Amino acid sequence: MIVFESLKWKNFLSTGDQWTEIQINESQSTLVVGTNGAGKSTMLDALCFALFNKPFRKINRGQLVNSINEKGLKVEVCFSIGKDEYRVFRGAKPNLFEVYKNNKMVDQEAAAKDTQKYLEQSILKLNFKSFTQVVILGSSTFVPFMQLGASVRREVIEDLLDIQIFSNMNTLLKDRMRSTLSQSKDCKHLLSIAEERVQAQQKLIDSLREVNETRKKEKEKKYKSNVEIVNEKERISIEKKSQLKELEGQVIDIEEYKTKLQTLRTEQAENKSELKRLTKEAKFFEDNDTCPTCTQAIGKTFKKGKMTKLNKLGVSLTKEVSKSKENIKEVLETIDKIETISLELYELRGEISGFEKDVVRIESENLEIQKELLELKENTPNIDKEMETIESLQTQLKKTQEDCAKINSTLDEFQVVSTLLKDSGIKRQIIKKYIPVFNNLINKYLHSMDTFFNFTLDEEFNEVIKSRFRDEFSYSSFSEGEKQKIDLALLFTWREVARMKNSAATNLLILDEVFDSSLDASATGELLTILLKLGKDTNLFVISHKGDILRDKFKRCLRFEKINDFSKLLDDE
Numbered sequence: 001m002i003v004f005e006s007l008k009w010k011n012f013l014s015t016g017d018q019w020t021e022i023q024i025n026e027s028q029s030t031l032v033v034g035t036n037g038a039g040k041s042t043m044l045d046a047l048c049f050a051l052f053n054k055p056f057r058k059i060n061r062g063q064l065v066n067s068i069n070e071k072g073l074k075v076e077v078c079f080s081i082g083k084d085e086y087r088v089f090r091g092a093k094p095n096l097f098e099v100y101k102n103n104k105m106v107d108q109e110a111a112a113k114d115t116q117k118y119l120e121q122s123i124l125k126l127n128f129k130s131f132t133q134v135v136i137l138g139s140s141t142f143v144p145f146m147q148l149g150a151s152v153r154r155e156v157i158e159d160l161l162d163i164q165i166f167s168n169m170n171t172l173l174k175d176r177m178r179s180t181l182s183q184s185k186d187c188k189h190l191l192s193i194a195e196e197r198v199q200a201q202q203k204l205i206d207s208l209r210e211v212n213e214t215r216k217k218e219k220e221k222k223y224k225s226n227v228e229i230v231n232e233k234e235r236i237s238i239e240k241k242s243q244l245k246e247l248e249g250q251v252i253d254i255e256e257y258k259t260k261l262q263t264l265r266t267e268q269a270e271n272k273s274e275l276k277r278l279t280k281e282a283k284f285f286e287d288n289d290t291c292p293t294c295t296q297a298i299g300k301t302f303k304k305g306k307m308t309k310l311n312k313l314g315v316s317l318t319k320e321v322s323k324s325k326e327n328i329k330e331v332l333e334t335i336d337k338i339e340t341i342s343l344e345l346y347e348l349r350g351e352i353s354g355f356e357k358d359v360v361r362i363e364s365e366n367l368e369i370q371k372e373l374l375e376l377k378e379n380t381p382n383i384d385k386e387m388e389t390i391e392s393l394q395t396q397l398k399k400t401q402e403d404c405a406k407i408n409s410t411l412d413e414f415q416v417v418s419t420l421l422k423d424s425g426i427k428r429q430i431i432k433k434y435i436p437v438f439n440n441l442i443n444k445y446l447h448s449m450d451t452f453f454n455f456t457l458d459e460e461f462n463e464v465i466k467s468r469f470r471d472e473f474s475y476s477s478f479s480e481g482e483k484q485k486i487d488l489a490l491l492f493t494w495r496e497v498a499r500m501k502n503s504a505a506t507n508l509l510i511l512d513e514v515f516d517s518s519l520d521a522s523a524t525g526e527l528l529t530i531l532l533k534l535g536k537d538t539n540l541f542v543i544s545h546k547g548d549i550l551r552d553k554f555k556r557c558l559r560f561e562k563i564n565d566f567s568k569l570l571d572d573e
Contacts (some may be wrong), residue, residue, distance in 0.1 A: 006022065006076075006077070007075075009042070014037070014566060020569045031544065035561070039562070048132070050089075075091070085102055086123060135509060137510075146490070147475075150462070153461040167427070212383065240355070257335050264331060437497070449489070481523065492530065495509065510541045515546055
């Protein structure tokens with residue numbers, strides 16, 4: 001329960017540089033009187049300004065500073081909650097905002113808005129509208145509960161039932177959910193990238209494996225082809241070697257035949273030369289009867305004998321020349337045959353040597369192919385390296401999946417909690433439980449003021465008002481006096497509910513010119529009866545022009561007067 005103890009202010013509105021102080025918990029009932037403009041309602045503005053940084057009435061902040069002194073506005077309110085004592089200082093020109101708990105200032109380093117939030121949410125547990133609904137009634141600027149919008153009505157009820165925390169939690173949860181949703185989106189993006197990287201790496205590995213398999217098949221095919229080529233070359237080489245051996249058996253020493261040829265050609269040349277000489281000599285004898293040299297006559301018998309001899313020798317030599325020609329031809333043919341065989345042998349040896357070189361080269365090539373095949377089978381460096389890469393990527397993917405799973409799990413949990421924290425969740429169930437209590441209390445207070453219609457609020461805080469004849473009405477359809485009775489009934493109900501919950505309960509109740517409005521005499525008496533029964537834990541302040549009528553109904557009277565343009569507080573006890 002919030003127990004307000006004192007309130008003081010200076011240089012506030014029409015109040016000058018001297019402190020005006022009210023001991024709030026000094027008396028159970030206090031009547032505040034004064035003429036118009038004397039400053040009776042200043043305590044409302046000072047109290048709200050101190051607690052919520054804005055006055056109760058619609059006054060600009062700049063107008064709160066006393067227009068004569070123009071500076072040094074200060075307001076102080078003291079209250080206790082349980083065993084803790086609080087003081088709140090607020091000022092303008094210069095600006096001032098300090099909150100003390102048990103004489104220790106609350107976080108001087110915090111921003112003013114954060115301190116204000118702390119004051120409302122953690123200390124008072126009431127905002128401006130909720131506070132005014134349970135503490136203040138009246139004033140021309142006051143907006144009663146029934147004239148508030150649906151969302152504000154809900155806010156007030158949540159504060160009274162101390163379930164505003166669920167809304168605060170929901171607000172915090174929404175921030176967490178937005179952050180988690182952002183993380184989830186980021187995680188989905190990272191997960192997509194990680195999956196794409198793994199897939200791309202797997203495709204690369206598959207491609208390398210395919211390439212390696214293709215290379216393996218090509219190498220195996222080449223190896224097999226090389227074996228076939230070697231076998232064929234070795235087969236041909238064997239054939240060629242057989243031919244070589246056969247031809248080598250046919251080879252004769254060609255030099256012998258070249259010597260023989262030379263001898264034959266020499267003999268032939270000599271025979272031809274001798275035959276030429278004989279022919280010349282025969283022709284000499286044939287053409288001459290005398291010797292040209294000695295001029296002696298050549299006898300016929302001699303000439304004939306000589307001719308016969310020469311012819312015989314010529315025929316013999318001609319046969320020898322012819323025989324030599326045949327012999328030379330045979331030798332030449334033999335030499336040619338030997339040279340042909342030698343050429344064939346040379347070519348065969350070259351071919352055999354070429355085959356052998358090819359076999360060595362191909363077999364060497366096959367050894368390299370075998371080595372490569374072994375490496376492809378047992379040692380695939382490119383794939384091994386890429387496998388290390390994909391293992392790393394898969395580890396990253398798994399971690400990302402785990403992170404995403406955690407985030408999504410958290411998000412699911414948040415969504416479940418969010419459902420519970422929504423207006424339709426836990427709060428609805430609590431409000432639903434209290435709606436009958438609200439309605440019973442409202443109608444109890446209405447009946448105590450001789451107002452006999454049935455007033456109910458639904459779970460959306462819309463009113464249903466029925467007469468005893470079951471006619472339905474709305475709040476706006478009633479007279480101002482009836483409206484005020486409804487407003488009073490709601491005020492007392494909210495205070496009763498706040499007392500039930502304790503956290504939002506307060507000792508302070510201020511009625512501003514309620515008795516000066518549209519209440520008739522009967523309603524005024526009934527209201528006084530209700531007020532006097534509020535109990536010792538309530539400190540009632542009634543601001544009114546009817547001091548002469550109401551004075552004897554209150555234990556204390558405070559009078560405000562305007563002296564030299566400054567409001568002064570006079571204790572009229």
